[in-house]
Amino acid sequence: MTSLPARCCAPIAAGRLDDSQAQATAEVFKALADAHRVKILNLLANSREPVCVCDITDSMELSQPTVSFHLKKLVSAGLLNREERGTWSYYSIDGDALKDLDRIFQTKERTRTR
Amino acid sequence: MTSLPARCCAPIAAGRLDDSQAQATAEVFKALADAHRVKILNLLANSREPVCVCDITDSMELSQPTVSFHLKKLVSAGLLNREERGTWSYYSIDGDALKDLDRIFQTKERTRTR
DNA sequence: ACCGTTCATCGACGTTTATCAATGAAAGGA
DNA sequence: TCCTTTCATTGATAAACGTCGATGAACGGT
Numbered sequence: 001m002t003s004l005p006a007r008c009c010a011p012i013a014a015g016r017l018d019d020s021q022a023q024a025t026a027e028v029f030k031a032l033a034d035a036h037r038v039k040i041l042n043l044l045a046n047s048r049e050p051v052c053v054c055d056i057t058d059s060m061e062l063s064q065p066t067v068s069f070h071l072k073k074l075v076s077a078g079l080l081n082r083e084e085r086g087t088w089s090y091y092s093i094d095g096d097a098l099k100d101l102d103r104i105f106q107t108k109e110r111t112r113t114r
Numbered sequence: 115m116t117s118l119p120a121r122c123c124a125p126i127a128a129g130r131l132d133d134s135q136a137q138a139t140a141e142v143f144k145a146l147a148d149a150h151r152v153k154i155l156n157l158l159a160n161s162r163e164p165v166c167v168c169d170i171t172d173s174m175e176l177s178q179p180t181v182s183f184h185l186k187k188l189v190s191a192g193l194l195n196r197e198e199r200g201t202w203s204y205y206s207i208d209g210d211a212l213k214d215l216d217r218i219f220q221t222k223e224r225t226r227t228r
Numbered sequence: 229a230c231c232g233t234t235c236a237t238c239g240a241c242g243t244t245t246a247t248c249a250a251t252g253a254a255a256g257g258a
Numbered sequence: 259t260c261c262t263t264t265c266a267t268t269g270a271t272a273a274a275c276g277t278c279g280a281t282g283a284a285c286g287g288t
Contacts (some may be wrong), residue, residue: 012152015161019149022156025253026149033147034276035133035140036162042136045127068236072134076124087234087285088269098127102219148246153249167265182266202263228250 008078009100013107024066029079036062037070040091041079045098050083050090122192123214128219143150145191146211150185154205155193159212164197164204 008024010017017025043059044051071091076101078097083090084105089091122130122138131139146152154170171181171223186207188194197204 011154014209016160017153017156019153022152023149024146026152029146029152030148030197033140035137036276038136038140038143039131039133041167043127043129046130054233059238062276064280065237065279069276074234084235089235093127098219102221105216105218107179107212107216149244168263174245177248179249179267181274183246186266198265203265 009104011102011103011106013105025104028077028079031073031079034070036060036066037074039066040074041093042068044080044091044093047092050081050092052088052090054088065107121209122196123218125217125220127219129146140189141220142193145187145193148184150174150180154181154184154188158194158207161206166197166202166204170201170205180225202217 008028010021010025012025032041033062040056043056053064053067053071056071057064060067063072071080071082075091077080079093079094080091083092121183122142124135124139125176126139146155153174157170157173158165167178167181170185174181176184185194185196189196190203193208194205195208197206
């Protein structure tokens with residue numbers, strides 16, 4: 001495991017990945033490898049509007065610093081976007097990232113429409 | 115995070131998950147949250163035949179116990195199948211698991227054809 | 229100019245993880 | 259019956275991770 005960064009989400013089942021692709025893929029999965037982060041992603045994936053940290057915190061049984069910690073991981077992985085409005089921070093799903101991810105488990109024999 | 119086990123792979127963007135679904139989803143991502151395991155999965159997803167531990171080990175820069183450790187995690191997550199042949203163990207992708215996973219990032223507005 | 233709210237970061241802590249060398253179990257020859 | 263090969267498990271260790279309370283920065287209202 002030596003190579004340098006690659007972009008995420010080459011399909012796993014449609015040809016061999018090199019080390020750097022495997023690494024990039026693992027980074028994204030690491031961001032999702034926690035039930036609290038899955039909940040956050042799910043919350044934001046199902047909300048039309050961006051959501052502030054306070055509301056995310058209210059919806060989880062975690063302290064605010066811990067929520068911020070998880071949010072940071074999700075942003076770093078490219079899954080969320082962060083937007084400041086005055087004292088507030090609003091977070092939202094990155095739709096493009098989601099679209100990329102939606103290709104990752106595709107198998108060779110499969111196609112997709114609209 | 116209190117609830118009991120659920121089965122994996124409810125779509126993240128098509129409605130809210132309860133705690134146990136989020137937990138189940140995170141478990142699968144945990145199994146994928148390591149570059150070596152992504153490589154193993156990729157190797158097996160692209161090989162027609164099951165592959166023995168020795169050949170998997172040869173293809174990676176890891177000791178055999180460490181490879182077995184990773185294989186165990188992937189089997190526990192339901193992503194791989196294990197099959198014994200004499201002294202050998204052969205591993206292969208679980209096609210159904212892969213199919214389930216392929217739905218996890220689907221968005222509401224999307225359909226799929228073969 | 230003050231105060232309250234919102235949020236990120238820091239420091240500390242306990243837990244989980246990845247790794248290897250050593251060991252052990254089971255099968256297949258010679 | 260012994261030796262070799264294959265693989266899983268164990269024990270040890272270092273690194274990464276999730277969590278919280280405390281702190282501090284920035285904004286907005288009074």
